[in-house]
Amino acid sequence: MGDLSSHVVSMPARPRFGRARATALAVFAFALCLMLSGATSSPALRSPALLIAGMRDIPSPPTGTPWRPAPVDANGLSMVSSVDGQKFVLHTTAGDRTFLPGVDLGNTTPGHVPADVSVSAAQYRAWFAAMTWLGIRVVRIYDIHPPAFYQQLAAYNQANPDRPLYVMQGVSLVGDAYIKKGNLYDQRVTDAFRQELKDAAQAVSGQLNRTTLPGRVGGEWTADITPWLAGWIIGSELDPAAAAATDRKNADAKAISGKYFHSTPDATPTERWLANRMNDLAGYQAKKGLSEPIAFVNWATTDPLRHPEEPLRQEDLLQLDANHVLPTANWPAGTFASYHAYPYYPDFLRLEPALQAQADPYLAYLEALRKHHDGMPTMITEFGVPSSIGSAHLGPLGRNQGDHSEIEATEMTAELLRGMQARGLAGGFLFEWVDEWFRYTWNTVAHQVPNRRQLWRDPLTNEQRFGLLAMDAARETDPAALIDADGGWPAGKVTARTDESYLHLEIRLGDSPPGSLMIGLDPLPGLTGTPMAGSADRRPDAIFALNLVGHTGQAYVRRQLDPLQLDGSIPDSARGPAPDGWRAYELLVNRARTVPSTGAKLPIEMQNAGLVRHGVWNTDDANADSRALWHLDGNNLTVRVPWAMMGFADPSTHAVGVPKSGRLTTQRSPGVSVTLSASGTDQALGQVTWDDWSQPAVTERIKQGAERFRDAALAVTSD
DSSP, X not given: OOOOSOOOBOOOOOOOOOHHHHHHHHHHHHHHHHHHTTOOSSTTXXXXXXXXXXXXXXXXXXXXXXXXXXXXXXXXXXXSEEEETTEEEEEETTEEEOOEEXXXXXXXXXXXXXXXXOOOHHHHHHHHHHHHHTTOOEXXXXXXXXXXXXXXXXXXXXXXXXXXXXXXXXXXXXXXXXXXXTOTTOHHXXXXXXXXXXXXXXXXXTOEEEOOBTTBBOEEEOOOOGGGEEEEEESOOOOHHHHHHHHHHTTTOXXXXXXXXXXXXXXXXXXXXXXHHHHHHHHHHHXXXXXXXXXXXXXXXXXXXXXXXXXXXXXXXXXXXXXXXXXXXXXXXXXXXXXXXXXXXXXXXXXXXXXXXXXXXXXXXXXXXXXXXXXSOEEEEEEOOOOOSOBSOOOGGXXXXXXXXXXXXXXXXXXXXXHHHHTTXXXXXXXXXXXXXXXXXXXXXXXXXXXXXXXXXXXXXXXXXXXSEEEEEOOOOOOEEEEOOTTOSSEEEEEEEEOSSEEEEXXXXXXXXXXXXXXXXXXXXXXXXXXXXXXXXOOOSEEXXXXXXXXXXXXXXXXXXXXXXXXXXXXXXXXXXXXXXXXXXXXXXXXXXXXXXXXXXXXXXXEOTTBOOBSOOOTTSTTOOTTOOEEXXXXXXXXXXXXXXXXXXXXXXXXXXXXXXXXXXXXXXXXXXXXXXXXXXXXXXXXXXXXXXSSOOEEEEEOTTHHHHXXXXXXXXXX
């Protein structure tokens, strides 16, 4: 789930400063930020982290012991970190640290895709401070970030020498040409990646100056962050079919006997290619007198273990083994095994008898990886669960790919981080620091207009909600009064507003509110059909049916707009009950599949994503549930309706998705007309309208429960 897209950014012209002057300016900017935060007492109270909503509710970090780097020398090379057997050792003035709690950081903000690097220097400043406040010791990036990242990190660490933030620098493959060609050895693929490795080595030392080109960020890098460079993770999550094709096409590829890395006799052609690239990078660093542990990206899909119970062939098609790519004596920092591994996928986590026999199948799987790599550290460099309404897969112990509140998600990640440390892993990096709106999920991507996902935030798309830092929709629209009838029944005054995630309704019920209520939502006036049971209104295309007494609810969509028509054939027997002409709002979370080792047939799995939760979502309330969509307080009813539950494929252009023969088509909505129905009476309220938008408004907020992850991060480092 790393940033696999290519990156490009338009950078303003920059004055050419030497590294010393550039770093000094960055330190000054950082100090200015501290002054503007308005606090003048302790360092904790002056932290720019407090500029982020919610951070003041988390106690300041304990003093603990210093994490100031204390590099050691070996073979004439300086090492901030190194490998000792199965230990990844970070050398500090307070002694060696052997477990690293970290976080993954992308380079986008809402309204942008990875090709538009958009994080500001001020955001980097606040984010770095917040990360260390939360006990995070390493930030892992997937690619070369713009110069501001390195400048602000150097400034932050110089201002906080005992509490620095270390970096795990990534270098992704350039584009996906290797997939199209089925060959990593293609000269253009190899040359592009070698150049990116060289550029990354120059960027971390503050010695890079390059122009912006399609697929890469340009600028002038002048800040040297190598004093805090913990290591490297190169490559991307390899497509198993493309890597298998690479092996077939290059069966006679020579073994690698580089000065710094070599391949073992068992290495596949793909592993030999990776060994060569790691040797390239080591050479760039050794020329500067440096050595850091280097690993390549691996994930559960291409792990070196065999999984005969895995139903999907591509999830066990290829094995990549870090044991086959080893350092020579000339590279004293060593190597490690890096995995992206989540607690809900692939399905072998739920099906392998050996894992199911354990109390925690996921942690048992991680332990199996560690035992396989008995000569090197194993680090989980992506893990987590999203705080979303929608889910995309089911996992053991309820750790699903979504359908978690913010508090529940952070509790789970805290538990997993502790489990990794207890089982001898070298570190755990949470995916991810900040919610990224551009991301998509396999079970909602066909429901959305391509290339505009970054402009709105869908609570049903779990990939958009992995962050520890929320990027909340904040588009301000004036509340529109739909009706204003004093004491009317079933509703009196009703107001509405919209943002990039929801249509919001505030409804003042009459003096004798009904036991149940239906909210009808009509985005396409030309589409009519069978009324929902209990109503005579043929106009609504979506319904929120609420039990005001039992505090339950269900979302329905008219059959013509049911997005599951875009996901292939799903038998009615797999669907939940719904009135004629309607469908309960559901998501497909697993297709029918067969267990290869036993022939067992596994059915389609669905999520009732339209199970409308009652509760509060104001994060000032300790009992808030970020998935809640309605709340009744006396006679005041508050509702927020996700755009997707009304059939919208892109609310920023008023586009409603209309499936046609299994394909997404769209119609423009003039607005959403709202109706209330109770006891056979229908009350039309009016139409909610809004302007198209091309740039979202956003507020940053640390998610509820973040203190749980922080407590775990401090516990696993005994700090």
